[in-house]
Amino acid sequence: MSLQQPAVFCNMVGDWPALHWNAKYLSAVLDGKTIQFRLGLKTVGLVPQFETSCSYVKATLEEFLAWSCGQPSCLSGPFSCYEYSKYWAYADYKYIARIFEDKPEIFQDIRWSDFGFPGRSGKESTLWIGSEGANTPCHLDSYGCNLVLQIQGRKRWHLFPPGDTSFLYPTRIPYEESSVFSKVNITNPDLKRFPKFRNTTAHVVTLSPGQVLLVPRHWWHYVESIDPVTISINSWIELDADHEARVEEAITRMLVCAIKSAENPSDGDPWLNPTEVEATSHEINLQYLNKAVSAYFKSRKASESEQPCSSSTGAEQRTTASCKRKKREVGCEPEGCRLLTHELGFSTFKAANLQKIPFGPHLIQVLPQSQETSSMGAVAVESDGRDLLHGNEGGHFGKLHCTGKQLVMSNDCEMPAYKMDSDGSPNASQTALSTNDLLDCLVNPHVINLVARLLLERTRV
Structure with missing residues (x-):
């Protein structure tokens, strides 16, 4: 680990x-x-x-x-x-x-x-x-x-x-x-x-x-x-880190569902992946968020109580779970599948303080x-044949459901939200930002991580 x-x-x-x-x-x-x-x-x-x-x-x-x-x-x-x-x-x-x-x-x-x-x-x-x-x-x-x-x-x-x-x-x-x-x-x-x-x-x-x-x-x-x-x-x-990740996912779900559900359905934007059953309501999403926050603090309390007995030579096991990408065919309700996973009884592993395993x-x-x-x-x-620059810049981290209708194969290419001038810069006179452009900024992994940390700090206080 x-x-x-x-x-x-x-x-x-x-x-x-x-x-x-x-x-x-x-x-x-x-x-x-x-x-x-x-x-x-x-x-x-x-x-x-x-x-x-x-x-x-x-x-x-x-x-x-x-x-x-x-x-x-x-x-x-x-x-x-x-x-x-x-x-x-x-x-x-x-x-x-x-x-x-x-x-x-x-x-x-x-x-x-x-x-x-x-x-x-x-x-x-x-x-x-x-x-x-x-x-x-x-x-x-x-x-x-x-x-x-x-x-x-x-x-x-x-x-x-x-x-x-x-x-x-x-x-x-x-x-x-x-x-x-x-x-x-x-x-x-x-x-x-x-x-x-x-x-x-x-x-x-x-x-x-x-x-x-x-x-x-x-x-x-x-x-x-x-x-x-x-x-x-x-x-x-x-992993133990999944507790905070669930809070981030609950925030993301709330924002995406709220903004995309407000759009005109006739726009035909298939924003829900076929693995998601439906766009959950604001009330349900708020329940998700509160349960994720509660599970986070419950796990922290359990972790702090176990610290005196912890060992630096092995991975600690918890009775906490993440229900990973549960698909439509599994048939579990959202509340029980994703954000109530602390009740399911799988093991969670912590890798802190571990050295290289031989x-x-x-x-x-x-x-x-x-x-x-x-x-x-x-x-x-192997190499995939691309001319890549092997830089180490950045320090970032950050991870889709449709209604049950049959999806139709499309070979159309996605069009950019704006047209470019010959020098590759946006043509200001033709700029047309979309809801998706806004969401790419609002729910960017770095932004959501910051919001989750601020929310958890506010809740703790």
Whole structure:
């Protein structure tokens, strides 16, 4: 838990039964059960392909395999409407406790206890199944840190440190609790609109089957499948810092919902991510905020009472939880899922005062591109081919739901809020600021962090 940059664990999960969870095996276990897939275009534009611009289908894993393997369209069900050469498909954020609720014995195939988290199994894990090209937009997670096991195929991870936040142009539109998105398509950046992106320090690693990646707190990441079928499992590890992060998220939710809900619905701006059920009311959001603040002070009081018994040689465990990116399919109410997480009973870990943990040859650091070495063994750390300036400027940190309607694929590029003169400066006569422009400033991670600290100080007094 003391690691402050990404690392790949090798030879740690060789005896995990989950390593046999390839697509054919899972298809047999699911036995015709349908799951939701997100479909996006393989073409790469200048704008990130957010979840709000994707299409969605419910299909079996057997139909997904028939489609991805080029079998007759009669076997691919709803995928037959999407040409494989033009589209990718992703069954993402599938909570194992939900899709295998009738087979709880399968939870034990995943043993996060081997990484020092007693009792953590598949019940606290998430499944990802994708075709070649499937990806998640570049974002950071507000809560916890992330352990990811690759099972089938390979995925390429593009990671950026918390200090690069201002260079990645953070946005909360589309909105999802616990996700701060980047406005930059990092695989094809628009450097005219986002010139500071040149200052980012990219860490790029290809994760192969049997390897586990640690994504530390507030590290940005863009993930893409590079093989015909990829399967991975992750678990978000709760941290003490999540208590303050929940206050920040409650403030963000209140501002975004209040301002965006006041807009004319006919504007057609899909500001809620498909993972959010609805725009919550001001009254509900105020309840969120008060509960988050109460949970924060409750955790502080518990922490202060435990200090005399604390040890500097191990991670302290709490009975506090963060409900990480609970998706629509989990079916839990907002009050019980996100901001009442102190009642759920997961463990929270504190990394303060810990020294470097000697994992030996099983732990490989993910280095910045400028520090690549040939000693990385089977771990593919690579350059993504961009001309980046590897600066260390900044010290920033900062992490979307739609109503249930079918989302329509759109290939339109996002238009800037203003037109530019030939020298690249804004044309004052044509400037037209939007609500989203205002929100990008109001709910910028740095601003929200300051507001949360001021609010907590006022409440404490």
